[in-house]
Amino acid sequence: MTDTARDTATGTPPRRYGSRPTMKDVATRAGVGLKTVSRVVNGEPGVTPDTEHRVQEAITALGFRRNDSARILRKGRTASVGLVLEDLADPFYGPLSRAVEEVARAHGALLINGSSAEDPVREQELVLALCARRVDGLVIIPAGDDHRYLAPELAAGVATVFVDRPAGRIDADAVLSDSFGGARDAVAHLIAHGHRRIGFLGDQPGIHTAAERLRGYHAAMAAAGLPVHDGWLSLGPTDPERVRGAAAAMLDAAEPVTALFAGNNRVTVTVVRVLTERAAAAPVALVGFDDFELADLLSPGITVVAQDAGRLGRTAADLLFRRLDGGGGEPRRVVLPTRLIARGSGELSPSPA
Amino acid sequence: MTDTARDTATGTPPRRYGSRPTMKDVATRAGVGLKTVSRVVNGEPGVTPDTEHRVQEAITALGFRRNDSARILRKGRTASVGLVLEDLADPFYGPLSRAVEEVARAHGALLINGSSAEDPVREQELVLALCARRVDGLVIIPAGDDHRYLAPELAAGVATVFVDRPAGRIDADAVLSDSFGGARDAVAHLIAHGHRRIGFLGDQPGIHTAAERLRGYHAAMAAAGLPVHDGWLSLGPTDPERVRGAAAAMLDAAEPVTALFAGNNRVTVTVVRVLTERAAAAPVALVGFDDFELADLLSPGITVVAQDAGRLGRTAADLLFRRLDGGGGEPRRVVLPTRLIARGSGELSPSPA
């Protein structure tokens, strides 16, 4: 026996607290070779039913569980993908994560995920931690705008797909919603209902989607030959306090806006609150980017530009696994359409000032 | 040079696609020993600034990233915890996951998570996959009611905390909301507002929380000396179709219920839809278990028994890491209080039948 002192002649498993039986322990107990245990554990052929039975018995008796760290080290593949998003608690990301997880599961992979909290440093830490874990692929909703730190990983073959926003300063796959088109449609919709002074409440201007939606706003206004005043634009953090202040400023101006376009679901919800509190004043039209649960049950219902978070996640994950399965070619950019859903709030006419 | 053929005299890194440089490659390139690289990578003392500099240079030049699989294999700890929940897309679990992640992050651990889709088999697969990955700890929102399969893992020292529902047939830590008390309060609230025929629309009876909430319902009715008719109780899947049917049956009965108690947020939302569609009919009071976004902005506002999902997650994760840091002792059961928030829907009087 070339063994260490782990085992004894009695067959008693070595079970000091915190240690676990290994394949060798199972092999010893079952009276077979190490490789046979490996075959049984992995369902490989070439084991007689009788031997297999003895091994299985040893496995359950010892409470053996294959150590995937060793397996991964040997095989090189981890069967896991990383997902980095902004905030797990944001309802927009729930369906997205779920979709990614579903696809991963269909491919036998686990999901490791983390939130960047919209902090580029944290994003990078997370991504690199995932790379150290040697995830096979990465789905990233980027917080930062410089992803050159990923170059070595990409070169090493880590499949990477960006979602919701494109990568910065590197060339990588991206799956996006049509923020520009959606925003343009939203604002055009308000214009079609008679509005000329329309406010835009958006996310931080550094965020790609925020910039695109602002661009869509400008495009619609320009197409209608309408001027845009600085006071009608507010981009920044989406915390309720800031949004409230910005909305109040637009609504209390000498020439107040008669309609608001909210740049994402967090902003929309806050604006709904503001408008509800001001119900006594002249009604203000509202269109929000992103759909959200119960938007149809408010009164008026909230008109939104809906993007399909689940489809975004599914598309990204599909693309990821296509890459992992050897799908080569140039980095691709997929843009998914948005859909304007009229529910009432966006169809209000400007109040006769 | 005892090296393999991986490297050449020119110092060119071995970069066939998909392979990554190792510490040995870095060592060769920097002209130092393997252990010195390890020291630098892990910030261990005992390296001269000059040596450290050379190593750092080789690291960035080669795009080296420590392979944590090997590290984990050697160290035995993975610095990761697993989270198994029902559905990432359910808004209840967003804040919960976020809280767990936050605590994990504070302890330098990664989060690996998956959804059981309320399927016990899938739950077990997931949990065992996480154990094979040798996660240090496990936070589980159980779908099944038999967790004896976890016994070997617990014996091996995998810290495990159950959340929202207790473990079945094993003794393990659990962090729960006071489902019984919350439900009793909710129903008592409706009774206090004059209701005598109150319907309960709940989750599958096999789920611990559903059973507890039903028990709370019965307790409140009994305390008020009110009878309970079979037709007022409906437990089952929370898909909208079933809930709609069950609600309709209660509302269209010969002696219809005048109030409904919804057993969780999914059910509440569907009931709100049903009641909105029936707005023409006599108003029906409603109290829902779980708070949800915008509940206050509906009209009437939805009265709820709120549980703090974030606190649930935080408490569980705290307990988990206390165990990991050597906190021993008997398995603990923590029960967090719920809070009734009156917003209007629960204060409606019974319509004079």
Add this chain to the structure above:
DNA sequence: GTGAAAGCGCTAACAT
């Protein structure tokens, strides 16, 4: 301050 050797638990390649 630095490095050589052993070995974590598994799988791949090759015996038998």
Add this chain to the structure above:
DNA sequence: ATGTTAGCGCTTTCAC
């Protein structure tokens, strides 16, 4: 059908 050997990339131990 089954077993033996080597080694994945790192950390640990111990020698220098």
